[in-house]
Amino acid sequence: MTREPVDDAEVCVVAASSAWPFYQATGSYICQANRRFRDATRLGFYSARTIHPLVARIEHTVPQIDLDDEHAAALALSADPVERRVGKAMAAGLHEGMSGTVQVVVLSAPRDPATETIGAIRHEGRSAWTVFQRYVPLGRLRAAELTSDLADTDAGEADDGGH
């Protein structure tokens, strides 16, 4: 089996105070509807002045869906495995008190071999490394110890805010 050239993979690192524990619990990410991740094929998580050590592969995206019991139940009880994961993510989101129209991103689970493990990257700057999302090739994340090692990476805050 050929391994994908993961070091070239574009990672969208999102600000994730609540999304990081949510990903660890559900293997998914819920955010505002129609948020764009450009060409990123992977998602990383930044919170508590750290880029966390798991970089998940984006498996499936539902750009816009009402987060309610009707949709969550229909999908979580679907015979289709991808729909089922979307529905389970939505049910978890509802349980966490999320609501409204959202985007659901199904990710490779934390223990899935498709999820890359890197060293945690600390941020020592005075302000947050990102309050929205930034793009970094996976290879650079793997080599970095501090966010200052990623100094010229692309802050996608202005372009990709979705609605």
Place this chain on the structure above:
Amino acid sequence: MVTDQQIADRRAEVAAWYADARHRYLRTESLVTRMVRRALRDAGNESVKVESRVKSPESLVAKAVRLRDDGTFKYADPRAEITDLLGVRALVPLRTELAAMTRLLEDLFVVVEKSDLREGTAEDVPGYQSTHLLVRLRPDTLADLDFHGLGDPVFEIQARTILQHAWASLQHDLMYKTERPPGPAIRRRLIALAGLLELAEREFILVRHDHGEAYPDEPPDDAGTDGAEHPAAALVTQLFPGSGSTHRAWLDEVESVLGQLGLADEDAVRSELGDWAGRAEAVAAAVRATEPWASPPYLLDVLLRLALDEDYLARRTGAAVSEPALSAHRAERDDLLARLDPEDR
């Protein structure tokens, strides 16, 4: 660069227009708030508080002559661009109720623009959270006699929770109504307060949820929550006692799953479950360890997946099952079995 004369002209022009137009907004305010309150009451949602205001002439004129940094007017056409002449605010107790109320508002009006100013926009910085809808009246509403002569007003509706509103109000007063703007230390404390209130709201949600679990026999107070009368309700209550009330949507869906599996009644389900029926509570505990949201209908579906194993998918779809679907089914089943006590497997 705008001259003093141009500012004076604009003040006079906007004031004259609004002296005539404001009464239409006042009438619209009265009709719209009544309409929203009635719709909420009809939907069984009487805990929503509806507030409204029509902009004062002084406030509108001050806004209409605001300048940009380059000295030009901020609003090229204030009559068209200032859309908060009428503002309505709907406050719900907790954010778990926001989606239903927002949907109701979206049905009631034509939405011109919707913005969710919520935590997802800056996820590691607590702060202002609210859903803003820019709306106009639906054509069938405008055709109503009461609404004749109002034109086609566009107005703003803000939907938020009581605690989100408390923070926004206090923060707004400090940021914009004091003589000097607050410095970084004060702003930092405001952000901390937003985080504190967000945590308080989460705790309220959990308290409400846990209270519901502790008193499953109390009549449900949510129109979408229904236990007793649904055909599948009795079965899931027997299999998973003490699980609290269940949203009707989950019961509807599991009923549909039972139909696809050809299980027409309780006896048929129990027969198919076999020994797994006796292990329902152990399975529920194992599932809820990682999926605390798991409702009894979802748990029944999990139990059927365990009992029927690979036949489950074939029977539901009535067709050959794809390898990825089968593989996902096996992985989920193996993962759950590994978490059960050996005697419950």
